[in-house]
Amino acid sequence: MSALIEGLPDAVSIRCLARVPLYLHPNVQLVCRSWRGALRSLEFSRVRHEVGASEDLLCVCAFEPENLWQLYDPRRDVWMTLPVLPSEIRHLANFGVVSTAGKLFVLGGGSDAVDPLTGDHYGIFATNEVWSYDPVSRQWARRTSMLVPRAMFACCVLDGKIVVAGGFTTCRKSIAKAEIYEPEKDVWVPIPDLPHTHNSACSGVVISGKVHVLHKGLSTIQVLENPACRWVVEDYGWLQGPMAVVRGDLYVLSHGFIFKQGREQKKKVVAYASEFQSRIGFAMMGLGNDLYVIGGVIGPGRWNLDIRPLSDVDYLTVRSERPTWRMVASMTECHGSILGCTVLTI
Structure with missing residues (x-):
């Protein structure tokens, strides 16, 4: 050779x-x-x-084009387009997305496609399928399915393993089931159920090595300190709104401002840019020292019935003395409401 x-x-x-x-x-x-x-x-x-x-890349999937992901390289301000996710589910949405072991994982969710003739949604509301994308081989692979089909659920990485909890299963039934996935073994294992279920979507963030499951509109948070231990219910009184973690700190967009949210107190960082006020359906994600606001749509104004999909990407260096919103290269393919976003380290 x-x-x-x-x-x-x-x-x-x-x-x-x-x-x-x-x-x-x-x-x-x-x-x-x-x-x-x-x-x-x-x-x-x-x-x-x-x-x-090693590189930290932003991974984004939007409503359009269907089942397409793009990667953003912040060092070079360039976007890369991945092969289309080979799921048979049309317009996969309400899924979980994380990265671990150098791969992107897309879990669960259901169809957001609408029949153009009847206006009805397709019947798949929740699935248990799991996909991984290897950026080196540039291929998607089907992984072992979750134990329970679910959509609109909490999905996090803890110590290299994927934790999923709550959400809705088939027939739009809220569930308390939780499970954990080991990427190297490709195996799902059940863990203790959440103490409570709620009839609202939930999300998850990892702060200080603990999984926090939050339900929209509720102040109580269900916390998993260790996958082998039980869940505990806390009332932190955190602000409601889009959240992102930057260097281990939680930031929340609420009432037109970006706040740094602590366990029991919050600190105002900067005003949300005025041109963003009518922007909905965007993603907020931490990457390096920066907070990114990605895509979304400009909702209809008082006299304007049009909805304009966006491919814009703005960022804020939250730890600088004078945080200022700036723009980077717009997404080259994806646009509109963001369905999934995470950071991939390879």
Whole structure:
């Protein structure tokens, strides 16, 4: 077998290739079979971490185009488009999305597609299917299904494992069931149920190594300190609104301001930009030291019945002395209401 790079040991060559950013990988893999094999090897991922070449990428799925994901590279201000998610469910929505072990995971959810003739929604409200995307091989793979079909549920990563809890199952029935997934073993294991179910969508965030499950409109929070332990119910009195974690701190958009939300107190960071006020259906996500607001739609104004889908992406460096909203490159394919968003580290 010829050397990866002529004149260099392969151990040195692969450390050189490891510094190539992800957005150039499709071109690099066209050079030769040995380079393509090197980039798809388990060793390559390990070496990327060793040489400090790991990348944090923003992963986004919007209502349009159907079942399409894009990745954003903040260092180079470029967007990459993934192969279409191969689920048979049309316009998959209300799913959970996280990343762990260098892969993107899309879990559960149901169809948001509408029959153009009748106006009826398709019948799949909740599924238990699980998909993973490997950014190195650039392929989607079907994983072991969740134990329970669910949509509009809490989904987090705790110690490298995926925790899902609550939400709605088939027939739109709220559930308290919770389970945990080990990516390396591709196995789901049940964990204690949530103490309470509520007839509202729930979401999850990890703060200080604990999973927090929040229901829309409720001040009480159900907290999992350890997957082997029971859930506890707390009343933090947190603000209601879109949330994101930046460097371990929770930020909330509420009443036109971005707040840093502590366990028992909050601190106003900056006003939400005035041009955002009519923006709905967007995602809010922390990446590095920044808080990103992605996509959404401009809702109909008082005299305007049109709804304008957006591909805009704005960010705020929350820890700066004078936080100011700025724009980055707009999404090149996705636009409109954001269905899923997470950060992928590879």
